[in-house]
Amino acid sequence: MKYGATITGIGAYVPENRLTNADLTRMVDTSDEWIVTRTGIRERRIAPREEGTSHLAVRAAREALQAAGLRPEDLDLILVATSTPDLTFPPVACLVQGELGAGRAPAFDVNGVCAGFLTALVTGAQFIGTGTCRHVLVIGADTYSRIVDYTDRSTCILFGDGAGAVVLSRTEPGRGLLDFTLAADGREAGLLYCPHPRSPAATLAALGAEPAPYIRQHGQAVFKAAVSAMAEAITTLLERQGLVAGDLAVLVPHQANLRLLSALAERIGLPEDRVAVSIEEHGNTSAASIPLALHRWVHTRGLHPGDLVMFTAVGGGLLWGAALMRWG
Ligand code: UT7
Numbered sequence: 001m002k003y004g005a006t007i008t009g010i011g012a013y014v015p016e017n018r019l020t021n022a023d024l025t026r027m028v029d030t031s032d033e034w035i036v037t038r039t040g041i042r043e044r045r046i047a048p049r050e051e052g053t054s055h056l057a058v059r060a061a062r063e064a065l066q067a068a069g070l071r072p073e074d075l076d077l078i079l080v081a082t083s084t085p086d087l088t089f090p091p092v093a094c095l096v097q098g099e100l101g102a103g104r105a106p107a108f109d110v111n112g113v114c115a116g117f118l119t120a121l122v123t124g125a126q127f128i129g130t131g132t133c134r135h136v137l138v139i140g141a142d143t144y145s146r147i148v149d150y151t152d153r154s155t156c157i158l159f160g161d162g163a164g165a166v167v168l169s170r171t172e173p174g175r176g177l178l179d180f181t182l183a184a185d186g187r188e189a190g191l192l193y194c195p196h197p198r199s200p201a202a203t204l205a206a207l208g209a210e211p212a213p214y215i216r217q218h219g220q221a222v223f224k225a226a227v228s229a230m231a232e233a234i235t236t237l238l239e240r241q242g243l244v245a246g247d248l249a250v251l252v253p254h255q256a257n258l259r260l261l262s263a264l265a266e267r268i269g270l271p272e273d274r275v276a277v278s279i280e281e282h283g284n285t286s287a288a289s290i291p292l293a294l295h296r297w298v299h300t301r302g303l304h305p306g307d308l309v310m311f312t313a314v315g316g317g318l319l320w321g322a323a324l325m326r327w328g
Contacts, residue, residue: 001129001130001173002129002130002131002173003128003129003131003170003171003172003173004128004129004170004171004172004173004174004175004176004177005124005125005128005129005136005168005169005170005171005176005177006168006169006171006175006176006177006325006326006327006328007166007167007168007169007176007325007327008067008068008069008070008135008167008168008169009063009064009065009066009067009068009069009070009166009167010063010064010067010164010165010166010291010294010295010298011059011060011061011062011063011064011065011066011067011164011165011166011291011295012060012063012162012163012164012165012291012292012295012296013056013059013060013063013162013163013164014045014056014160014161014162014163014282014285014292015045015046015047015048015051015056015161015162016045017045017046017047017048018043018044018045018046019043019044019045019046019145019160020042020043021035021036021041021042021043021157024153024156024157027150027151027156028150028151028152028153028156028157029153030153030157035157038257038259039157039158039257039258039259039279040257040258040259040261040277040279040280041157041158041258041279041280041283041284042280042281043160043280043281043283044159044160044161044282044283044285045160045161045162045282046145046160046161047143047145047161051143052084052085052086052143052146053080053082053084053085053086053092053141053142053143053163054086054092054095054096054099054141056141056143056161056162056163056288057080057082057092057096057139057141057163057165058096058099058100059163060139060141060163060164060165060288060291061078061096061100061137061139061165062100063165064137064139064165064166064167065100065137065167067167068135068167068169070135070167072100072101072102072103072105073101073102073103073105074134074135075100075102075103075105075135075136075137075167076105076106076127076132076133076134076135076136077105077106077107077124077127077133077136077137078093078096078097078100078102078105078106078107078108078136078137078139079093079107079108079109079110079120079123079124079136079137079138079139080092080093080096080107080108080109080110080120080139080140080141081109081110081111081112081116081117081119081120081138081139081140081141081287082109082110082111082116082140082141082142082286082287083111083113083116083142083194083286083287083316084142084143084144084146084147084286085109091107091108091109092109092141093107093108093109093139094107094108096139102137110123112287112313112315112317112319113192113286113287113315113316113317113319114254114256114284114286114287114289114313114314114315114316115182115254115313115314115315115317115319115320115321116140116286116287116313116315117138117140117164117287117288117289117290117291117311117313118180118182118254118290118311118312118313118321118322118323119182119319119321120138120139120140120287121138121166121168121177121311121323122177122180122182122321122323124136124138124168125168125176125177125180128168128169128170129177133170134169134170135167135168135169135170136167136168136169137165137166137167137168138165138166138167138168139163139164139165139291140163140164140165140286140287140288140289140290140291141162141163141164141165141287141288142161142162142163142285142286142287142288143161144159144160144161144215144284144285144286145159145160145161147194147213147214147215148214148215149212149214149215152214152216154217154219155214155215155216155217157283158256158257158283158284159215159283159284159285159286160282160283160284160285161285161288162282162285162288162289162292163288163291163292164288164289164290164291164292164294164295165291166291166294174326175326175328176325176326177323177324177325178241178324178325178326179237179240179241179323179324180237180321180322180323180324181233181236181237181321181322181323182319182320182321183229183233183319183320183321184317184318184319184320185317185318185319186317186318188225188317188318189207189316189317189318190206190207190208190209190218191217191218191221191222191225191316191318192215192216192217192218192222192315192316192317192318193207193209193215193216193316194213194214194215194216194316195209195210195211195212195213196213197213199211199213217316222314222318223257223260225314225318226256226260226314226320227260227263227264227267229314229318229320230253230254230264230312230313230314230320230322231264231267231268233312233320233321233322234251234268234310234312234322235268236322237310237322237323237324238268238324241324243308244269245268245269245270246269246270247308248270248274248308248309248310249274249303249304249307249308249309249327250274250275250276250297250301250303250307250309250310251264251265251268251270251274251275251276251310251311251312252276252290252293252294252297252309252310252311252312253275253276253290253293253311253312253313254284254289254290254312254313254314254315255277255278255279255282255283255284255285255289255290255292255293256279256284256289256314257279257284258277258279258280261275261277261279264312276293276294276296276297277293278292278293278296279293286315289313290311290313294309294311303327303328304327304328305327305328306326306327306328307326307327307328308324308325308326308327309324309325309326309327310322310323310324310325311323311324311325
């Protein structure tokens with residue numbers, strides 16, 4: 001690559017309305033104790049009915065731009081990772097581009113579900129690496145409250161709404177994004193899916209999927225697959241770069257389940273206090289979860305130039321991967 005791509009600004013936004021475990025006990029047969037023990041989640045944020053993914057995305061984007069010291073018209077590309085767009089089309093990225101006033105910057109969505117931010121980050125870095133772009137806005141934003149079945153206790157306790165954004169900017173080679181790995185296995189599509197109201201019967205049948213337009217998940221199978229896939233992706237990058245887990249300043253994983261993150265840290269041999277966690281407050285916010293956890297880490301623990309940051313995620317598809325970044 002001609003250039004490196006590094007994070008020069010971060011933003012985050014979650015809606016004000018909180019959905020606590022106590023609230024959920026009044027909706028389904030569950031308990032605070034079960035939810036905390038099995039998932040680590042204490043509350044999630046829920047967007048108001050009149051707002052969508054684009055509205056959360058714009059707020060996170062404005063903070064990221066301000067942190068980077070850039071104006072919207074400085075952007076060369078806008079990527080929004082989401083699986084809950086406001087509309088089938090135009091893409092959320094175009095709604096964000098228009099709202100920000102980002103001139104004619106190209107803008108498109110990346111649907112990598114819970115691994116969407118990771119996928120978009122890597123995509124943005126390619127545009128910078130080749131010299132095509134100088135500044136790329138990468139947003140992860142989702143409003144899963146729109147696709148959650150609030151009568152299904154196995155899924156409704158997990159998800160929340162939110163958005164996180166980063167500005168990726170050109171830097172010298174050897175800084176910023178150092179390496180990545182992405183993978184998918186479409187044979188496992190039936191493990192985690194969400195039909196839309198007009199999904200074709202043949203597609204649903206092939207997946208063994210229910211037609212209801214809600215998230216359905218085979219939780220235990222996804223849990224096992226997620227730990228193995230993320231551990232393998234991280235190990236691949238560490239070995240390729242001649243590093244060990246202890247060299248990482250922080251691991252910023254997709255926030256699916258706190259038990260899962262503990263199992264992952266143990267599997268790769270990383271102390272748990274070097275794992276960025278925001279799931280207790282936000283639940284699983286899908287594409288927003290990595291930038292929300294990164295935002296919190298940067299503002300509470302901080303990162304120094306040269307620190308090694310590992311990102312990893314897994315999502316419906318199945319698809320997964322990891323990316324390694326040298327901070328600053
Ligand atoms: O973001 C994309 C990636 N997603 C993930 O990585 C998610 C991975 N999976 C998980 O996080 C976990 O599998 C869940 C949190 C979804 C479920 O936890 P689990 O420990 O795997 O529970 P389980 O599905 O094996 O269910 C155990 C029991 C069942 O009861 P029986 O059959 O043993 O009587 C469930 O019906 O827990 C029951 N259960 C609940 N009980 C109280 C399921 N949901 C609840 C609930 N409250 N909310």
